[in-house]
C-alpha cells in the first residue's frame with residue numbers, strides 16, 4: 001500500500017508515481033520509469049526521448065505515452081496526442097488529507113525535451129477549475145524543472161504561482177492530474193499555501209503519514225473469538241464465606257485469593273455471576289482463563305447452579321502469571337442461572353517464604369462465552 005499523503009503545515013508533497021488510480025487512459029497512459037525496475041526502461045511505444053532517471057526524485061517518474069506529437073511538424077490530433085480539455089484523458093488521482101483549507105499553489109517537477117511535451121491539467125474532487133488548467137513548462141529543457149506557471153493566451157509560458165487549487169474544507173480530497181500533451185514527464189508535486197515559496201532540487205520530502213503500531217492485547221491472548229467476556233472483576237462477586245479471602249489483583253488483572261491469611265489456603269474460594277438476561281444462542285461455549293503461578297498449581301471448579309461442569313488444575317510452570325485457557329464445552333445458560341467459579345491457593349513446596357513455602361493465589365481472569373464454532 002502507498003503511504004497516505006497528508007498536508008503538513010500547509011504543504012503537501014508527493015511523488016507523481018505514487019498515484020492511487022489512473023482512469024480514461026485508453027489511448028494514452030502514464031507509464032512508470034523506475035531505477036529499480038529495468039524493464040520499465042524499455043518499451044515499444046512511440047517516444048522521442050530517452051529515460052531521465054538521473055535526478056528523478058525517488059528514482060522514479062511517469063511519462064505519458066505513446067508520444068506521437070513531439071514537434072510542430074507532427075500532426076496535432078485533439079483528443080489523442082493533445083487535449084486542451086482538462087479531465088478528458090489519462091487522469092491520475094491522489095488522495096490527500098488536508099487539515100488547513102485554503103489556496104494551494106501547485107508546483108510540478110517535469111522533464112521536457114521539446115515544445116509538445118510540457119503541459120498538464122490539475123483538478124480537485126472531479127472538478128477542473130480554470131485556475132488548475134494548463135500547467136506549463138517552458139524553462140529548463142533537458143532537466144528536471146519545477147513550474148507553477150499557467151499557460152495563458154497572451155503569455156504561453158505564464159508566470160510563477162499562477163496555477164492553484166482552492167481547498168474549501170479540511171478532510172480527504174482527491175487531487176487529479178490529466179494529460180494536456182503526450183510525452184510529458186512528471187516526477188513530483190508540491191502544493192503550498194506560501195505564494196513566495198520556490199522549490200529547489202528534488203524539493204522537500206514527501207508529506208506522508210504512517211499510523212504508529214497498534215498496541216497488542218496482553219490478556220486473554222488465546223481467546224480467538226467471543227460473544228461476551230465475563231471478566232472476574234466486573235461480573236463476579238464472592239459469596240459470604242469467600243469474601244474475606246477474595247480480591248482483585250489490579251496489576252495482573254485477575255481474581256485472586258489472599259493466601260497471606262492461613263485460613264484462605266487449601267480451600268475453594270467462590271465467586272459467582274447470575275445470568276441477567278436471555279442469551280442469543282441456545283448453547284454457548286465456555287472457557288475459563290487462569291494464570292499459572294510458580295509457587296503452586298491452583299485448581300479451579302466451575303458450576304452452573306449446583307452442577308459441576310468443569311474442574312482443572314494449572315500445569316506446573318516456570319513463567320509466573322502465564323495464561324491457561326480451559327475449555328468447558330457447550331453450555332446452555334438461561335436467565336437467572338448462576339455461574340460459580342472456584343479457585344484454591346496451594347503450595348508446591350518450591351518457593352521458600354519464611355518458615356514455610358509460598359502459596360499460589362488461584363488467579364483467574366475471565367470466563368469467556370463463545371458462539372458455537374458454526375456461528376463464529
Ligand SMILES: [Ca+2]
Pocket residue numbers: 047048049050051063
Ligand atoms: Ca521518453
Ligand SMILES: [Ca+2]
Pocket residue numbers: 067068069070071081116117181182183184
Ligand atoms: Ca507530445
Ligand SMILES: [Ca+2]
Pocket residue numbers: 049063067111113117183184185
Ligand atoms: Ca518525453
Ligand SMILES: [Ca+2]
Pocket residue numbers: 015016017056057058059060061186187188
Ligand atoms: Ca518521483
